Amino acid sequence: MAESEPQEENYEDTVKTVEDLNRDLETVLEEMEKLTVQATWMAYDMVVIRTNPDLGSSMRRLEDAFLSCKEEIEKKWQEVPSDSEGEEQIKK
DSSP states (O other): THHHHHHHHHHHHOOOOOOOOHHHHHHHHHHHHHHHHHHHHHHHHHHHHHHHHHHHHHHHHHHHHHHHHHHHOOOOOOHHHHHHHHHHHHHH
């Protein structure tokens, strides 16, 4: 009977090790799938940009417009709290 206990423990350890390995393999597989999708989109983007060179300049103009709008919004946002403080002081 004493011999069966170590075998059972050994079997349980093996089962746990296999389960851990399966979990780790699933995690690695998911990460590889994500990387594959990212690489596919990068390749697609490169093909689109190379076949249409105007797209690159359009994207730069769009980015410049976005950055200038963002800058203006941030300036306006900084002005809003100071305006509301002034209104509160006027009401008092």
